[in-house]
Amino acid sequence: MKYWLVKTEPSEFSWEDLKAAPGQTTPWEGVRNYQARNYMRKMQVGDLVFFYHSQTNPLAIIGIAIVVRGAYPDPTQFDPSSPYFDPQSTPENPRWETVDIQYQREFSAPISLPQLKEIPGLENMVLLRKGSRLSVQPVTEREWRIVSALRE
């Protein structure tokens, strides 16, 4: 099993949206970055995912989701009415993929970015690296244990 972190602007798709989704499950659509896509390709059913809110207050990890379906072509790339439409992508040769994630648990309180920066052992976490913009990131097992131990 592997561990991951996904970033989202809550004005686009929030933790509350995930909880309210049918089956508390959503396709993680709209990722249009090759590195992030490549990580999604490595995601397997049962992998755990930190859910992080960006561009908001507080900047924080809110809870944990679980991968319930591994990578498959992101349907929004074929939909001309979608903001994620990619005219260069075809069903025969799709460029972008998505995974399905499901709500797993919510932390008793969000773990904020400033707080994470204080915690020994997280110095190399991708989220905390300067200029890191990756919206889908790997988390090491050790980082996962340190962060999840901060909350019930």
Place this chain on the structure above:
DNA sequence: GCCAACGTTGGC
């Protein structure tokens, strides 16, 4: 709203 960091595009 600013701006640093990063990714992508396209001329050459």
Place this chain on the structure above:
DNA sequence: GCCAACGTTGGC
């Protein structure tokens, strides 16, 4: 294949 220009992300 280089790299300047441009667009986007995201913390502050």
